[in-house]
Amino acid sequence: MYFYLYLCLVNLFIFMKGMESKPAIDPSTEEKIKNAARIIFTRKGYAATRTRDIAQAAGINLALLNYYFRSKEKLFDLIMMESMQEFIQSISGVLNNESTSLENKIQILTSNYIDMLTLQPDLPLFVLSELRSHPQDLMLKLNFKEKLMRSYFFIQIQEAIKTGKIAPIHPLHFVMNIMGMIIFPFVGSPILKNIGDLDQEAFNEIMQQRKILIPKWIQAMMLKGN
Amino acid sequence: MYFYLYLCLVNLFIFMKGMESKPAIDPSTEEKIKNAARIIFTRKGYAATRTRDIAQAAGINLALLNYYFRSKEKLFDLIMMESMQEFIQSISGVLNNESTSLENKIQILTSNYIDMLTLQPDLPLFVLSELRSHPQDLMLKLNFKEKLMRSYFFIQIQEAIKTGKIAPIHPLHFVMNIMGMIIFPFVGSPILKNIGDLDQEAFNEIMQQRKILIPKWIQAMMLKGN
């Protein structure tokens, strides 16, 4: 709620520290806490995460966590912000590349996304879950929407619809299908691994296959001619 | 953990009650609690749900909740079980209908699923989230996997692969794509509504469109000829 106010304060804090050339916050301890927090928050969600568990995982005292980050919520907001930014950052470049075709973007996007989610398979469920309860759409509204709607990628989609390359449907169907086919397998991996009798390695192999398959499928189902 | 043991005890309990023709548990109050619990658990998840909130929503006392269901965890397990069973039940009939074609099943499945999720949009994220933490794959292993693998639907998929109607890929890709395209929009609805500037009504309209579109897409991307 007081998220932006907090960020301003943190930035001011860090900035002033730098100005006064007083000893900067030891990055090693702060990072240790943040890393532990990221892992546990991402795996268990906000409500199920205990600050004591974070402290223990970081190898520090509980009081230290509050010394550095003031509260559980503020630590969470920070982690959440960084996760989202990393998320957006990772695709922003691809979406706005004006020298790649729509087909090409889909290929690169799929490949990058699958590689990223293979390394951080808990990330999407975490983001999707927390987004529901916390009305932090601020972040979302101010970043994600703008980034996507004004992206060259979106212009290309609308162009393709105009020229009849894509059927005249709501562009959101496009986003839903791509994201659904890429992200859902990771979100539903416990079920999918179970019904397919797959261990982690076999699951990853399937995901690697999808780097090739999904762009083909998207093309077959949505792009006319070619 | 002691989930099955508990179920047995509950069943035994109810059974014996019936035998002795002692007054059965008042269904109205028990149902009130279960309904409130289902809504709140589904919306906020296990960890973020307070038993007091359930009691209040049900219009009863906190002690009464524990009187009927013994503990938060046991109430949760019951809700979870019922949700999963309803989930499986709702598709089991479709999957095992031997008089419908593969294409037909996909149409019906898509339509049913979208109607169901339109009424219970929080269900998939709830199930997917809780499945990750709680290793209650027992339930999953003993039901979902068997139900799906032995279904006539699965036989039809394998048949279609043999006759070359579907490219020779892992059948799981099929499941991932259908589920991804149907379920993901509901899981990601906060983001999607935001970037598409959709209110609930407009979102539902898009989902209605997908009842027609998804079967077509699946056919175009995975089913050769026809």
Place this chain on the structure above:
DNA sequence: AATTTATTTAATCATTTGATTAAAATTTTT
């Protein structure tokens, strides 16, 4: 109607958990 059984409540417990405080240890600056 009397008695037994089932249902419901108010009050309370015990544990968990986020957060604070005051002091100790460490590092930095003078």
Place this chain on the structure above:
DNA sequence: AAAAATTTTAATCAAATGATTAAATAAATT
């Protein structure tokens, strides 16, 4: 080395929360 600033810890607090108990009320049975 002394002083000042910082990092870290042990101990503790206060609120939240799941659960229980004993008593009151209502319903069913005899």
